[in-house]
Amino acid sequence: MLKSNIKTPGVYINEVNDFSNDVIPVATAVPAFIGYTPQAVYEGKSYTNVAQRVTSFAEFKAIYCFPDPPAPAQPAKQYQPQYYLVPQKAQPAAGDYLLLDGTYYVLLPDPDTVYYLYNSIRLFFENGGAETYIVSVGSYGPSSGKAANFGEQVINANVQLNDLLHGLQLLSNESAPTLYICPDATLLSVADNGSLMQAMLKQSSGMMTSVSVFDIIGGKNPDPIQYMNDITAFRNNTGVEGLSYGAAYYPFIGTTIMQSSEIDYTNLFGSDVKQLAGILNPPANPNMAVAEIISNMETAPNALSVAQYNQTLLNASKTYGQIISHVLADANLLPPSGAMAGVMTTMDNQNSVWTSPANVSIVGGVSLPIKLSDGQQGNLNVDVVSGKSVNVIRFFNGIGILVWGARTLDGNSMDWRYISVRRTMNFLEQSCKQAAQAYVFAPNVKNTWETVKSMISSFLTNIWKQGGLQGASAADAFSVDCGLGTTMTSDDILNGFMNVTVKVAVVRPAEFIEFTFQQQMAVSS
Structure with a gap:
């Protein structure tokens, strides 16, 4: 109280603060997911191209998923990838294939129906995720009506670089996210994916609040001999700016996120049961039970539900069950970034941000498309030329699948080599910065x-x-x-x-x- 303000006789109390302000620690594991969702509408309001905070999978589902119809109808399908069985003249040298009635088939997706964000969010919450930001850049686009080319990278024509860059730019107005994640990025071309990664690193380093977590194109179906070509392409396309603010994980993870109830005959041949009938009921080995079921599906599609028709096919044909199992396994091969966001959240909550998110298992992870050895990992963990370290997810006998790497892309830097160091410094810097805001415009004096x-x-x-x-x-x-x-x-x-x-x-x-x-x-x- 200024003495010049006292004009009336009396007793006045002047309280003096004895303690300075506290530095309140900022949150350390708040990922922001950018990508495509089933929808983005809640109570009539659009959430497309909006950075929206959610705190549970139920909240995510309410905004970004199709509403379930009233019981007893089956829950709405949120993700509907399409697959084709393509006959081969001989046994394929690599990749997923089936031998059905003497014919080799490769299982290939319709590339324009493949998306990763929805299942990555599920994997995030299953691994301990909590608060997160979602930037939906659009809903799913039309299918191409044909299978991807065997042996080539799956590129979804509906996944556009400009969409994802716009979603990233929206996060420049948000200081809370500490991790940038874009699972759908691996569905871009190698060049477009490189442009997106460089933009993510530039924004992360410019804001100094977040670390970008990358997946690697080729990590879903790596060649056991030539897999380093995918690593080299990744390193060549990440640029040189902001490397300490990035971390990469390899390979993809086989999970149990999608259950058998989520895959059925509607995921095959664009729901064309005639093409399926040619495989399940071939002239050389007829299956009359299958023929009758498929006839009923064509003439009376509403007589039974999709789930009921699916179950009758499973009962009538072992081949059908084999096909569905392969489709489910492929759909469950997911980029590791969503899981790593959950792992980092769990590690931060149970231990601290300065604990490395490594030597831990991934909940829901059951298989790997490639099992790398110590010697093979060495070239990924340490690169003397670029320094762009790639963290490997590995299988160990008697232990299972573990995250076995803890480096940033700035692997040759003594200062910023480790993810835990980068994230700890972000945490300390931002906590002190927020606390110091109270002293902006304060007298610049010794007190x-x-x-x-x-x-x-x-x-x-x-x-x-x-x-x-x-x-x-x-x-x-x-x-x-x-x-x-x-x-x-x-x-x-x-x-x-x-x-x-x-x-x-x-x-x-x-x-x-x-x-x-x-x-x-x-x-x-």
Whole structure:
């Protein structure tokens, strides 16, 4: 209270704040997913091209999924990929194939019906995900009506680079997301995917709030011999800017996200049961039960539900069950980025942001399309030319599938080699930045400097006590400087600058643990 404001006789109380403001830790695991959803409407309002925060899968489903019809009708299908069985003259040298009645078939999707965001969100929540942002850039587009070319990359013509770039740009107005994830990016061409990744890294490094998590084209069906070609293409297309703000994971993961009830004959041949009949009821090996079921499906499609017709086909034909199993397995091969967002959320909540999101399993992960060895991983983990490390998801006998890598794309940097270091620094920087907002326009004098130093020092002391900083004492773990002659000149003060210098000793992971064994002579006691 200013004395000049006191004009009436009496007793006045003037309270003095004894404690400085606190630094409130910012959230560390808030992913933002960009991609295509079944729909984006809630209560008549469109959520297309809107950065919307959701906190549960139920909330995601309410906004971005088709509403379920009233019981007893089956739940609405949210994802309807189409597959074709294409006959081959001989046994394929690689890839997924089936041998049916002496004929080899390869299972190929209609590329324009393949999307990854919906199932990636499910994988995220299954792995411990909580709060997230969704940017739906559109709904699913029309099918092409034909199978992808065998052995070629699946490119969805409905997935457009400009759509995803626009969704990314919307996130430039949001400071809360700490992870950028775009599972549908692998459905772009290699060149367009590279443009998107470079834009994500540029925005991440510019905002200094997030890390971009990448999937690698070719990670779904890697060639066991030539898989490094996909890694090389990835490294050649990520550019050189903002590499410490990016992390890549390889390969895709076979999951149990989609259940058998979500795949049926409507996922085959564009729902053309006549083409299916030619495989299930061939002239050389007729199946009269199948013939009758398919005849009923054509003449009385509404006599039974899709689920009931599907079950009768499963009962009548082992071949049909074999086909559905292969379709389900392929649809369940997902990019790992959604799972990694959930893993990072769980690690942050159970441990801390400075704990590496590695040496942990993935909930729902049951298989890998390629099982890499120690020697094979070495070339992915360390690249002496580009330094662009790729984190491998591996299978270990007796243990299962583990995330076995903890590096950023800036693998040759001593400062920013590890994901945990990058994310910890983002956490410390943004927490201190938010707290310092209270002192914008405050007098640029010693009292303010000391208050800011005290506030940040108290925050970093707590982080050190929790194990987030190295050092036998707090003084060894960090230092905070702010003042005339140390971080500022007289010109700085005249120009309105208050400079604070913070140095921290961040915890780093023990990536390589080496034991030294040496023999010694026996000694008498």
